[in-house]
Amino acid sequence: MKSDMSKIIISEEDFLKFREYFYRKTGINFETTKRYFVDKRLIERIEATDSGDFRSYFIMMRFQASGAELQLLTNLMTVNETYFLREDYQFDCLVNSILPELVKRKTDNRPIRIWCIPSSSGEEPYTIAMYLMERWPGIHQWDVEILSSDIDTGILNKARIGRYSARSVMHVPAPWLVKYFTRVGDEYQICQDLREAVEFTRVNLAEPTDTRGYRNFDIIFCRNLLIYFDDLSRKTAAEVFFDALIPGGFVCLGHAESMSRISSLYKVRKFPQAIVYQKSLESR
Amino acid sequence: MKRILIVDDAATVRMYHRNILESAGYSVDEAMNGIEAIEKALQEAFDLYIVDVNMPKLDGYGFLRELRGENISQVPAIMVSTEAAENDQTAAYRAGANGYLVKPVKPVQLLTHVRLLIGETI
Amino acid sequence: MAFIKKQAQPSTEQTQSTPETRDCQSLLKQLSSNDSTERRWAARDLVECPECANALMQRLKIETENSVREVILTTLTRMGDPVAIAGMVDCLRSEDAALRNEVVEAMKQLPLEVAPMMLGLLADPDPDVRIFAVNVLESLCHPEVESWLISVITYDAHVNVCATAVDLLGEVGTSNAIEPLEQLKARFNAEPYIQFAADLALRRINEI
Numbered sequence: 030m031k032s033d034m035s036k037i038i039i040s041e042e043d044f045l046k047f048r049e050y051f052y053r054k055t056g057i058n059f060e061t062t063k064r065y066f067v068d069k070r071l072i073e074r075i076e077a078t079d080s081g082d083f084r085s086y087f088i089m090m091r092f093q094a095s096g097a098e099l100q101l102l103t104n105l106m107t108v109n110e111t112y113f114l115r116e117d118y119q120f121d122c123l124v125n126s127i128l129p130e131l132v133k134r135k136t137d138n139r140p141i142r143i144w145c146i147p148s149s150s151g152e153e154p155y156t157i158a159m160y161l162m163e164r165w166p167g168i169h170q171w172d173v174e175i176l177s178s179d180i181d182t183g184i185l186n187k188a189r190i191g192r193y194s195a196r197s198v199m200h201v202p203a204p205w206l207v208k209y210f211t212r213v214g215d216e217y218q219i220c221q222d223l224r225e226a227v228e229f230t231r232v233n234l235a236e237p238t239d240t241r242g243y244r245n246f247d248i249i250f251c252r253n254l255l256i257y258f259d260d261l262s263r264k265t266a267a268e269v270f271f272d273a274l275i276p277g278g279f280v281c282l283g284h285a286e287s288m289s290r291i292s293s294l295y296k297v298r299k300f301p302q303a304i305v306y307q308k309s310l311e312s313r
Numbered sequence: 314m315k316r317i318l319i320v321d322d323a324a325t326v327r328m329y330h331r332n333i334l335e336s337a338g339y340s341v342d343e344a345m346n347g348i349e350a351i352e353k354a355l356q357e358a359f360d361l362y363i364v365d366v367n368m369p370k371l372d373g374y375g376f377l378r379e380l381r382g383e384n385i386s387q388v389p390a391i392m393v394s395t396e397a398a399e400n401d402q403t404a405a406y407r408a409g410a411n412g413y414l415v416k417p418v419k420p421v422q423l424l425t426h427v428r429l430l431i432g433e434t435i
Numbered sequence: 436m437a438f439i440k441k442q443a444q445p446s447t448e449q450t451q452s453t454p455e456t457r458d459c460q461s462l463l464k465q466l467s468s469n470d471s472t473e474r475r476w477a478a479r480d481l482v483e484c485p486e487c488a489n490a491l492m493q494r495l496k497i498e499t500e501n502s503v504r505e506v507i508l509t510t511l512t513r514m515g516d517p518v519a520i521a522g523m524v525d526c527l528r529s530e531d532a533a534l535r536n537e538v539v540e541a542m543k544q545l546p547l548e549v550a551p552m553m554l555g556l557l558a559d560p561d562p563d564v565r566i567f568a569v570n571v572l573e574s575l576c577h578p579e580v581e582s583w584l585i586s587v588i589t590y591d592a593h594v595n596v597c598a599t600a601v602d603l604l605g606e607v608g609t610s611n612a613i614e615p616l617e618q619l620k621a622r623f624n625a626e627p628y629i630q631f632a633a634d635l636a637l638r639r640i641n642e643i
Contacts, residue, residue: 040640046606049324053345091607092576094546140439160439172439226438237479261512261544268479268506289348293370294502297348297354312502313472325602325632332631367538367566372533395566395595416595417628 037075043083047071050091055103055256056290070105074098076136082217096259103256105295111149113156113193114200116252116284120156122302123248124165127279132167134277140172144246144273147254148177148229150199151188155219157250159205174248175216178232185229191219235265243273253283255291267292277310314342314372315374315431317356320350320376321365321393330363334427347371347379354385361431362390363423371410374408389430393418410424459484466490471500474611478506483512492522496529504534510524515545524552527567539567542543543574550577557583562593570600581607594626607638613640 039047044064052058059067062160066084071083078098080086090098114120131141145154154177161168179185198206198217210217233239249270255263271294280295281303282288288306295306317339319330325349327343333425334341346368354362362380366373380386382419391412392405402413412426428435457480478494481487488511489523494539495507511519526538542549549571556568569587584607587600597619604612616633623629 040642042639046639050606053322053324057351080586088607092580094576107435149364161438168437170437174439220573226442228440237482261509263510264505265513268509271502272475272479287352289344289346289352289370289372293348293375294505297355299352303577304352304355313470321604323599325605326628328635329628329631347509366532367536369536372536374532395563417598417626420626 032312033166037046037082039071041084043087043233044068047087050087050099050216051102051106054099055285056067056287057103057106057256057285067106070102074102074105075133100257100259107253111152112200113152113159115152115156117156117200117306118302119252119281119284119305120160121164122305123157123281124160126300127248127281127305128165128167131279132171138172139245141248142174142175142176143248143250144243144244145175145177145250146179146232146234148185148188150184150193150197150278151177151191151219151227152193153177153231153250153252154227154229155191155223159201159209161299163205165232166171176230177227178230178243180231182231185231188229189224189225189229193217193219194299205221233302234269237260238272240269240273243269245275246273247275247278249274249278250282251280251282253255253286256283256286263291271308271312274308275278276308276312278308280306280308282306314338315360316340316342317349317358317361317363317427318342318344318353319363320344320347320368320373321363322346322368326365330423332416333423337424337427339427340394346392347373347376350376351379351385354380358388359386360388361427362388363427364387364390364392366392366396366405374404377405377409389427391430459487461488463487466494471503474498474500474503475506478480478503478510482510485514485516488514488516488518489522492519492525495522495534496526504537508537510596512541512544515548517548520545520548520552521599524556527564528561528640535563535567539570542571546575550575553577553579553583554597557587560594565591565593565596566599569603573603581609581611582610585615589615594623594629597623598628598632601636605632605639607639608636610640613637616640 044067048059064096075086078089080089086296090102119148143157143308145157148154154175158175161173176299177188194216209220211220251270255266258266267288298305300308317334319327320340321327322345327344331341331343342353344353348371364373376385377390389411390409391414392410392414393414394401394405395416406415410431412430414426425435462477462481462484465473468474475621478491481491491507491511495504498504498507511523521541523538527532529535548587553568553572557565559565562616572583584600584604588597591597601619604616620630620633
C-alpha cells in the first residue's frame with residue numbers, strides 16, 4: 030500500500046455529495062457498493078491536481094469554467110474500451126425488436142439506413158453488419174445501408190482497413206470468426222464483404238455544415254460518446270440526430286447514458302432487451 | 314412492500330422524502346426529471362408517484378401527461394409544488410395527478426396523502 | 436448480400452425542409468412557416484444571424500411545437516448575446532411552466548453572461564423568479580455564489596426560495612455558511628424540511 034494514498038480520506042458525506050453532483054452532471058449513479066472504486070479514482074485526481082483534500086478538489090472541479098476536470102474524471106469513471114459485440118443486448122434489440130417494428134410499418138422499398146457514430150476503429154459498425162447477416166432474416170428482403178462516422182480521420186482509416194487484435198474479437202462467436210475474419214499473425218483481418226458493407230465518413234457533430242447532409246436514417250447508434258460532451262454540445266448532437274432521422278426512427282445510446290440528461294425531443298421506448306429513444310411518427 | 318418513485322431534480326428533496334417514506338415502511342426509488350421517471354416507470358410497476366412540478370427536460374405536468382396518455386401507468390400520483398394557487402392545482406389534476414401538496418411538505422402530510430392514495434388507512 | 440452503399444456521400448438530396456435560400460431574411464420568413472420542420476431548420480440555421488435574436492425570442496413565446504422550441508433555445512444559447520439573455524429573463528415570468536424550465540436550463544449554459552443579472556433576479560418581487568434564479572446559480576462559476584446564497588437564506592422571507600438555496604449550499608458552502616444556516620433553522624423552526632436540509636448542509640460543511 031502506498032503510504033501517501035492513505036493520507037487523503039473521502040468521508041461518507043463527501044462521497045454522497047460527489048455522487049449527487051456526478052449523477053446530476055452525467056446521469057451515472059454509483060451504488061454504495063462502488064464506493065471503493067469511486068474513492069480510489071477521486072484520490073488519484075486529488076493527488077494529481079495537488080488539491081490536498083476532497084473539499085478543495087471538489088470546489089475546483091465544480092467551479093472550473095472549462096469543465097476539463099469533470100471531463101477527465103468522467104473518463105476515469107467510465108471504462109471506454111471498444112470491442113466486437115460490446116453491450117450486445119442492444120444488437121439483440123436491433124434485430125429482434127427495432128428492425129421488425131420498422132419493416133412492419135414500411136410502405137416503400139427504400140433501403141434501411143443505419144448511422145453509427147462514433148465509428149472509432151470500426152468494431153461497432155462491423156458488429157452491426159454481422160448481426161444483421163446472422164440474426165436478422167429480413168436481410169434477405171431488405172437493402173441496408175450502414176454509414177459510420179467519426180471526427181478522427183486516423184481512426185477512420187483504421188476502421189476501413191479492419192485489422193483487429195485477439196482481445197478485440199474475443200466475444201465474437203467462433204463460427205462468425207471463421208466466416209468473417211482471416212487470421213494474419215496475431216491479428217484478425219475482417220473480410221472484404223463486410224468492409225464493403227460499411228461506408229466511413231468524417232463528421233464533426235458540432236459543425237452544422239458537416240451534419241446538414243445526414244438525412245433519412247432509420248436508426249442511429251451513438252453509444253458512449255455524448256457522455257464526453259458538455260451539456261450544450263450534447264443537446265446540439267441530439268438535435269442533429271433528430272433532423273437526421275425519419276419520423277419513427279430510433280436512437281440507441283450507451284448503457285450508462287440516458288436521453289433524460291440531454292433532450293426532451295424523443296419518446297422513451299422500452300423493448301424487452303433495452304431502452305431506446307424514438308422520434309415520434311408524427312414528427313417530421 | 315409498496316414501491317414509490319420520487320421524481321424531483323433537487324437531491325435534498327429526494328433524500329427528505331425518501332427518509333420519511335422509508336421510515337414508514339415503503340420502498341423507494343428516485344428519478345431526477347420527467348424523462349428519467351418515464352424510463353423507470355417503463356421498467357417497473359410502482360404503486361405511487363411523487364412528482365415535483367418544476368424540473369428540467371420534462372416537468373411534472375409533462376411527465377404525468379405522458380404517463381397517463383401513453384398508458385404507462387394509472388396508479389396514483391401526488392404533485393408537489395411551490396404554488397398554492399387554485400389554477401395550479403387544477404392544472405395538476407387535469408394532467409393526471411390524484412393529490413396535490415404545497416412545498417415545503419410536512420412528514421405527516423406526505424404520509425397521510427400517500428396512505429390514502431395507496432389504499433391504506435390513516 | 437443486401438448491404439448497399441450510396442456512392443455519393445451523405446445524401447445530397449435536398450428536400451423541402453432544406454430550401455436553398457439560407458440567407459437571414461429568408462430564414463426569418465421560414466421561422467413563421469406553417470411547416471414545423473421548416474421552422475426547426477430555420478431556427479437551427481439562424482445561429483449565423485445574431486441580429487435575429489429578438490425574432491427568435493418572439494417566436495419562442497408563441498411556438499407550440501416542442502422540437503422547434505428546443506432548437507430555438509439551443510440557438511439562442513449559442514448566440515448568448517444580451518438580447519437573447521434579456522429575452523430569457525423575460526420568459527422566467529411566463530405563465531408557461533415548461534417554457535420557464537427550458538429557459539432556466541438555457542441560462543445555466545451561460546454563466547458568464549447571466550452573472551451580472553443575478554443580483555437583480557435574486558431581489559425580484561416574484562418568489563418564483565427568485566427560485567429560478569437560485570436554480571441558475573447552480574451552474575455559475577462565480578466567486579460570489581456562496582455569498583449570494585448566504586444572503587438569500589438570511590434575508591429572503593419566502594420559505595421555498597430559502598429551501599432552494601439551502602439545497603445548493605450543501606454542495607458549495609464553506610464555514611462562512613454555518614452561522615447563517617443556524618439562523619435559518621431558528622427562523623423557520625416549524626418547517627421540518629428546512630431543518631432537514633440545513634442539517635444536511637451543516638453536516639457536509641463541518642465534516643473535514
